Amino acid sequence: MVSRTTEGGVDKATAPPLPDPQANVVPEPYTKRFKGKEVSKFVDPCAEASKASMDCMNHHDYDRDKCLDYFQAYRDCKKAWTQLKADRRAGKGT
Numbered sequence: 001m002v003s004r005t006t007e008g009g010v011d012k013a014t015a016p017p018l019p020d021p022q023a024n025v026v027p028e029p030y031t032k033r034f035k036g037k038e039v040s041k042f043v044d045p046c047a048e049a050s051k052a053s054m055d056c057m058n059h060h061d062y063d064r065d066k067c068l069d070y071f072q073a074y075r076d077c078k079k080a081w082t083q084l085k086a087d088r089r090a091g092k093g094t
Contacts, residue, residue, distance in 0.1 A: 018056055021069035024049035027081040046077035 027045035044050065053074050056067035064071075 012059060015059065018059055018070075019048075019052050021052065021073040024052050024070075024073045025076045025080070027077050027084070045081050046074060049074040049077040 053070035056070045060066040
């Protein structure tokens with residue numbers, strides 16, 4: 001039997017639609033994401049991609065094969081972010 005609810009008890013029929021995986025490939029702008037950040041608080045510019053992949057897993061009852069595009073979008077976002085950090089540390093960008 002297939003469950004119509006996610007673990008949190010949300011009805012899948014009324015849940016908001018999942019975002020397009022490619023919408024989260026690029027990390028949020030540095031200044032937007034880190035503005036107002038507390039000194040000791042970790043901030044992830046790819047948080048939206050991470051949330052989208054977990055929402056996909058919840059929506060598809062943790063069937064990983066149905067969420068591969070979301071996982072790839074998260075990996076692409078993280079790769080772009082780490083490259084931006086490396087370039088900034090090397091003095092190549094702002």
